[in-house]
Amino acid sequence: MARRAVEQELSRERILEAARHLFVTKGYRAISMRSIGQHLGYSHGSLYYHFKEKAELFYAIVMEDFDHLCYLLQEVKEAPEQPEWNKVERLLIEFIRFGLDNAHQYEIMFMIRDEELLSYCRAEQARCFELFSSIVRQHMDVTEHTLEAMHTVPLSLFLSIHGFISYYIQDRVTYDEIRPAAIAHVKTLCRVL
Template sequence: MARRAVEQELSRERILEAARHLFVTKGYRAISMRSIGQHLGYSHGSLYYHFKEKAELFYAIVMEDFDHLCFLFREVKDQPEHGEWSKVELLLIEFIRFGLDNAHQYEIMFMTRDEELLSYCRAEQARCFDLFASIIRQSMTASDHTREEMNTIPLSLFLSIHGFISYYIQDRVGYDDIKPAVVAHVKTLCRVL
């Protein structure tokens, strides 16, 4: 009965959100299950109903965030072409919007330097990039681009968007705060296509 009460009060989502914030602001190594529990006002034992260890909790955060980003990419992929925006432009804009409006998540996903944490992120980064690159390649025609360009252009676009996000994320600005700069950047990048 006590376990059910804890599960109802302390949801998996609350734990993930608190842990995400603590990992970004204080660093993965500085945070323990005990400190996450204290931050939430619960004993660390109550966290173990949801997660066996800190590494499992971190992996759940990473998976959730990459799943969300891939979902956004698939939404763009499945949209029909329309209006003034190409699919590639919409893809780049969605990537920037996600990064700027989810700064803590983006930092964990793409900006961590901790080798142990990178092991959790590398496969998900690759999965995300593969989807991103496939959408870019679908818009490229083999007659207009060399085989090498079919490989290098998606990577160059990805890295350029990542650099843009990394630059602005330091100031904690949201997408709406710099939308004109986003649009100008994306339009400039897409001239290569």
């Protein structure tokens, strides 16, 4: 009965959101299961009902965030062409929107510096980048681009939008607040295609 009450009161989603925020603002090593529980107003024991250890909690955050981003990218890939935006432009805009509107998630996914934690992110970063690259390559005309360009252009586009997000994420602005700058950046990048 007590476990059921804890499960109903303290959801997995609430724990993930609080832990995500604490990991980004204070650092993974500075946060304990006890401090996450205190932040939520619960004992740390109630967290163990959902997660066996802090590393499992961190990995759940990473997986959830990359799954969400890959879902958004897959939607772009499968969506019909639109006259005002080509697929690559939509891809870059959606990536920027995700990064700025989910700043804490983006920082954990792509900007974390801790080597131990990077091991949790590398495979997911590669999965996300491969989907991103496949969308860019589908849009590229193979008769106009070399084989080398088919590999370097997606990476250059990714690095350019990552730099854009990294620059604006420091100010905690939303996508809507800098939408004109994002659109201008994307249009400039896509001129190479």
